Amino acid sequence: MKKLINAPEDVLAESLAGFAAAHREVRVDAATRVVYRADPKPHGTVALLSGGGSGHEPLHAGYVGFGMLDAAVAGQVFTSPTPDQIVAATNAIDTGAGVLHIVKNYTGDVMNFDMATELATGAVETVVVADDVAVENSTFTAGRRGTGLTVLLEKIVGAAAEQGRDLAEVAALAWLVATSGRSMGVALTSSTVPAAGRPTFDLPDDEMELGVGIHGEPGRRRVPLASAHEIAGMLVEPILADYNFGGAPAVVMLNGMGGTPLIELYLMFGEVKTLLEKAGVVVARTLVGNYVTSLDMAGCSVTVLRADDEILGLWDAPVNTPALRWGI
Amino acid sequence: MKKLINAPEDVLAESLAGFAAAHREVRVDAATRVVYRADPKPHGTVALLSGGGSGHEPLHAGYVGFGMLDAAVAGQVFTSPTPDQIVAATNAIDTGAGVLHIVKNYTGDVMNFDMATELATGAVETVVVADDVAVENSTFTAGRRGTGLTVLLEKIVGAAAEQGRDLAEVAALAWLVATSGRSMGVALTSSTVPAAGRPTFDLPDDEMELGVGIHGEPGRRRVPLASAHEIAGMLVEPILADYNFGGAPAVVMLNGMGGTPLIELYLMFGEVKTLLEKAGVVVARTLVGNYVTSLDMAGCSVTVLRADDEILGLWDAPVNTPALRWGI
Amino acid sequence: MPTTTTQLIEWLARFDELIQEQRGYLTDLDSEVGDGDHGANMSRGLAAVAASFAENPPEFADELAKSIGMTLVSTVGGASGPLYGTFFLRFGTSAGHTTKLTPIEFSDALAAGLAGVVERGKPERDDKTMFDAMEPAVLAFRTGLVDGDVRYAATLASHAADAGRDATADLVARKGRASYLGERSVGHIDPGAASTALLFQALSETLGQEAA
Amino acid sequence: MPTTTTQLIEWLARFDELIQEQRGYLTDLDSEVGDGDHGANMSRGLAAVAASFAENPPEFADELAKSIGMTLVSTVGGASGPLYGTFFLRFGTSAGHTTKLTPIEFSDALAAGLAGVVERGKPERDDKTMFDAMEPAVLAFRTGLVDGDVRYAATLASHAADAGRDATADLVARKGRASYLGERSVGHIDPGAASTALLFQALSETLGQEAA
Numbered sequence A, B: 001m002k003k004l005i006n007a008p009e010d011v012l013a014e015s016l017a018g019f020a021a022a023h024r025e026v027r028v029d030a031a032t033r034v035v036y037r038a039d040p041k042p043h044g045t046v047a048l049l050s051g052g053g054s055g056h057e058p059l060h061a062g063y064v065g066f067g068m069l070d071a072a073v074a075g076q077v078f079t080s081p082t083p084d085q086i087v088a089a090t091n092a093i094d095t096g097a098g099v100l101h102i103v104k105n106y107t108g109d110v111m112n113f114d115m116a117t118e119l120a121t122g123a124v125e126t127v128v129v130a131d132d133v134a135v136e137n138s139t140f141t142a143g144r145r146g147t148g149l150t151v152l153l154e155k156i157v158g159a160a161a162e163q164g165r166d167l168a169e170v171a172a173l174a175w176l177v178a179t180s181g182r183s184m185g186v187a188l189t190s191s192t193v194p195a196a197g198r199p200t201f202d203l204p205d206d207e208m209e210l211g212v213g214i215h216g217e218p219g220r221r222r223v224p225l226a227s228a229h230e231i232a233g234m235l236v237e238p239i240l241a242d243y244n245f246g247g248a249p250a251v252v253m254l255n256g257m258g259g260t261p262l263i264e265l266y267l268m269f270g271e272v273k274t275l276l277e278k279a280g281v282v283v284a285r286t287l288v289g290n291y292v293t294s295l296d297m298a299g300c301s302v303t304v305l306r307a308d309d310e311i312l313g314l315w316d317a318p319v320n321t322p323a324l325r326w327g328i
Numbered sequence C, D: 001m002p003t004t005t006t007q008l009i010e011w012l013a014r015f016d017e018l019i020q021e022q023r024g025y026l027t028d029l030d031s032e033v034g035d036g037d038h039g040a041n042m043s044r045g046l047a048a049v050a051a052s053f054a055e056n057p058p059e060f061a062d063e064l065a066k067s068i069g070m071t072l073v074s075t076v077g078g079a080s081g082p083l084y085g086t087f088f089l090r091f092g093t094s095a096g097h098t099t100k101l102t103p104i105e106f107s108d109a110l111a112a113g114l115a116g117v118v119e120r121g122k123p124e125r126d127d128k129t130m131f132d133a134m135e136p137a138v139l140a141f142r143t144g145l146v147d148g149d150v151r152y153a154a155t156l157a158s159h160a161a162d163a164g165r166d167a168t169a170d171l172v173a174r175k176g177r178a179s180y181l182g183e184r185s186v187g188h189i190d191p192g193a194a195s196t197a198l199l200f201q202a203l204s205e206t207l208g209q210e211a212a
C-alpha cells in the first residue's frame, strides 16, 4: 500500500487535523469528529447536517460553509458515524428552526441517523439520497445507494435554507431533489482502505467494474475495459432508461473517484454531454472534478438532476465552502 | 494502461473540447489549442499568458479568468507548445498595454516562448519560474524546474494586472514572486503518458522518488517508502535550507500530483504546516489540493512563498477561474 | 435460580473474548459479502464494553444493559452498532430496575431486545441477517424454560443460533450491504449472524459455568 | 558546381526518410536521458516539411529555407523545434534570394544556421547536445572545400557529425532535460546529436548522388 499516511488507525484524526489547519472558515471538533462553520447561521434559520463514512473527500466536510452544510459528521473510513456524534452536531447547529439530516442510503448510515434523531432535542427532518441506478431491484435490496446526487442536493437545499425557508419547506425541496436525480459510476481500479492495506477487490488490467459503489462494493457487472466513448454510453444509458429528463434543464456532474486525473475527467465530460444532448437533455449547469470520491479508486461517475428555474436559481446562489465556492 | 480516453493521439483535443463544454466562462480555440477568457479584459490593461505541455491540469487552462490568466496555450502531453500558438494567443489578448509571458523553466518552453516573443507584434515581458529545489547545482544544468510556484504567481500577478498596473510593474512583481518561493515534490508512483502506454519509470512497492519533476523526470534520489511525517520532513527541509522564510508571512501550497486522494493531502498538509511553524515560518495562507499535476502520478509537492502585506492582499483579491475562485 | 447482574457482566465479558478471538473470521465473512469491517466494528465495540466494566458498573439490570447498549451504539458504527445497541437498550427496559432476573424475566428481556432489532432494521426471516440467528435463539430460550432451567435454555438458544447462522449460507441477502450482491451472496455465511451466534455461545457458557 | 534549391529539397526529403526510419532509435535515446519524445517530435516535424514540398515549394533558397524553418518551429515543439527551426531560418537569411548557391555560400549558410542554434540554446562545446555534432560538421564542411568539392565537403561533414554524436556518450549533460540526470547521463548518446548526424548523412547522400 503506497499512501501518504502514518499509522492507518490515525488517518481520519490526522486528516481532519490537516483540514482544520487548512481552512480557517471551518471549526473542527476533534473529539466528536464534527466539522462546523466557523461563524454559525443567524438564529431562526434551518440548519443542514450531513455525514457518513470517511474516504469520500471532499464529501462531506468540504461542503461545510455558507450556502451549503452547517456541519458534517465523519465516521471511520467507509463506516457510518455513530448516533452520539450525530446528536452532538445536530444540537450544536440547531438555531431553533430545526435541522435537516442529509443521509446517503446505506443501512448503517440510515440506522445511525435514525437513532440520533430519536435522541436529538430539537426538530429534525431527514432526506435519504438513493440515486445510484446500478442497484437494480431495490425491493429485494437495501435500496439504491446514495452517491453523487448528495453534492447537488446539499448545494441546492443549502441555498434554500439560507433564504430562511422553514424546516417543512426545506425538507420538501430536499425530497424533490432527491427523487429528481440519478447517478451511475465505473471503476478502473479498486480503492485501498488504509486499515486493510490491500485493494478491496482485484480488477484485471483489461477489465473494469461497471455500476460500482463508493465503498468498493462490487458493481452491476464486470466488463472489458472500453474507450471513453463507450464508457460514457454505459453510464448515461441506464440513467436515461430510469428517469425521464426530456426537455427540462439538467444539472450534470462528471465526478472523479479520486485516482483519475482532470485531463481524463474533462474528456469524459465531453463524451457524456454529447450523449445527453443527443437524448434531448438540456445541460444547463455542469460540475467536473473530484466531488464524491472513493479513496484512490480510478474511475468516474455521472449524475444528472432534472431541474427547473427555481432549482437553477438555487444552484447559482452564492456558496462559500472549501470544496465549492462561487458568487461570493 | 487504464485510462478514460479514446485514441491516445486525441487525448489533448478531446479533453480541451470537454473543458470548453464544461466552462462557459472560457472560450477554446481548437485550432491553436488556446483557452481564452470568454469576456476579455478592458482595453489598456496588461494581459497574462501562460502555457506549457499538457498533463498538469488544472494548470494552465484552469486558471484562465478574472484575476489570473487571460489565455493559456496547451502543448502536447509533456511537450511545450510552439511559437505560432503562443504568438496567436499573445496578439489576441494584447489590449495595447502589453503581455506578460509566464514560463516554467524547461529548455523547450523557454526557447519556444523566446521565439514567440520575437514574432509578437506588441510589447512582451517574460518571467521564468524555477522554484524546484530538487535540481541542485543549476550552473551545470538547464536550471531549476518550474513547478508549484507557477500557480501562486499566476494568482498574485493576475490580481496586480487587474488593478491596471503597467507592464514594467507587473513584470517586476512577477520576478519578485518567482524569486521568493521554493518547491519540492515526491512521487509514490510513476505517471503513464497516454502515447507511451506504460509508466515512465518503474518504482518498486517499497520505494519512492524524492525530488521528482512534473514530467516523470527522475528526482533527486530514490528512497525507501516512508511515513507522511518523515516525507514532510524530506520535502520541507531542502526548501528551508535553500531560502530564508523566517519571520515573514508565507503562502503555502500542499499540491497533489493527480493520483493521490484529498484525505491524504490534508493529512500531509497537517504534517507540513507543523514543521514549517516549528521552523518559524508564519503560514498566512494555504492551498491544499490538485493544482499542478503530473497526469495520474501519486504523490505531492510543497510550495512555500515568502509574502508581505502587498502580496497577501493580491492573494486575497477576487479570482474567478475554473480551478481557483474566491471573493467573487 | 435467577440470573444476576454479575452474570450479565460475565456474559458480555465472555462475548468480548469470543469477538476478539473471532475478529479475523468475522472480517473475512464481511469481506465476501460486505465491506470487510464487521470484525473491526465488533471488536472496537466489545472492547469498549469490557473497558466500561472496569470502573464500577451499574448494579441494576436496566442501567447496566442500557450502558452496554449505549457503549455499543457509540463505538461500533455501521449497521451492526445500532442493531446490537438497540438489542441491549430494549433488554434493559424490559429487565427493569432490579439486580436479579427470574428465568421468565430474562427470556422476556431477550424477546424485547429481538423486537428492538426488528424495529430498527426491519429484517424479515431469511433476509440473511443477524435476525436469522437471533430469532431462533430467543424462541429456543423460551422453549427451553418449559421443561428446563436457564442453563438448559441457554444451551438450546446457542445451538439454535448456530443453526440459524449456518442456514444463512444458502440465502440470498435482501438487507444490508450484502443485498447489492443479489444472487452472488449465496454460499456465504452472514457476518452478523455469525457474531450473534457468538453472543448466545457466550450466554450458554456463562450460565453453564454458574450452574456447574 | 553550385548547389540548387532542388537539392535543398532532396536533402530535407532524405532527412525525413532517415528520421522516420530512426524514429524508434531517437525515442529510445531520449527515454534514457530525457522524456522520450525526440523521435515523435522530429518525425512529426519532418513529415510536415515533406508534406509542404507537395504543393509547389518556393524556388528561391531564402524563401525555401525559411518555410522549412517555420514548419519545423511550428510542428516539432519541445527543445529541438526552435533549434532546428532557427538553423534553417538563419540558413535562409544567409543564402539569400537565389536559386543557386556556390560552395562557399552554402558553407556560409550552414555556419549561419549553426550560429542561430548557438544563439537560441546557448550550448557550449561538450554540453552533450546537438551542438556537439553540428559544430564539427559545419567546420569540416568548410575545411573540405579547401581542397575538394561540396560532395567531398559533405562527406567530411557527415563523418564529423557521426564522431561528434558518438563522443556525446562520454559527456555529462549540462543543457536540456538530460542535465537533471547529472552524472547519470554519462554512457548515453544525446538524442539531438543523433538526429543532427542524420541531417548531415542526408546532406552527403544528396550531394553525393548528384555528383555521381
Ligand SMILES: Nc1ncnc2c1ncn2[C@@H]1O[C@H](COP(=O)(O)OP(=O)(O)O)[C@@H](O)[C@H]1O
Pocket (backbone or CB within 6 Å): A080, A107, A108, A109, C030, C034, C035, C036, C037, C038, C041, C042, C077, C078, C079, C080, C081, C083, C120, C121, C122, C123, C128, C129, C130, C131, C175, C176, C177, C190, C191, C192, C193
Ligand atoms: N436491515 C438489517 N436488519 C438486520 N440486520 C442487518 C441489517 N442490515 C445489516 N444487518 C446486519 O449487519 C451486518 C453487517 O454489519 P457491519 O459490517 O458491522 O456494518 P456495515 O454493513 O455497515 O459495514 C450484516 O452481516 C447483517 O447481519
Ligand SMILES: Nc1ncnc2c1ncn2[C@@H]1O[C@H](COP(=O)(O)OP(=O)(O)O)[C@@H](O)[C@H]1O
Pocket (backbone or CB within 6 Å): B080, B107, B108, B109, D030, D034, D035, D036, D037, D038, D041, D042, D077, D078, D079, D080, D081, D083, D120, D121, D122, D123, D128, D129, D130, D131, D175, D176, D177, D190, D191, D192, D193
Ligand atoms: N540548450 C540547448 N542547446 C542545444 N541543444 C539543446 C539544448 N537543450 C536541448 N537540446 C537538444 O534537444 C534535444 C532534445 O530534444 P527533444 O527531446 O525533442 O525536446 P525536449 O527535451 O523538450 O523533450 C537534446 O537531445 C539536445 O540535443
Ligand SMILES: [Mg+2]
Pocket (backbone or CB within 6 Å): A078, A079, A080, A108, C035, C037, C078, C079
Ligand atoms: Mg461498514
Ligand SMILES: [Mg+2]
Pocket (backbone or CB within 6 Å): B078, B079, B080, B108, D035, D037, D078, D079
Ligand atoms: Mg519533451
Ligand SMILES: [Mg+2]
Pocket (backbone or CB within 6 Å): C030, C034, C035, C036, C037, C038, C078, C177
Ligand atoms: Mg461491514
Ligand SMILES: [Mg+2]
Pocket (backbone or CB within 6 Å): D030, D034, D035, D036, D037, D038, D078, D177
Ligand atoms: Mg524529449
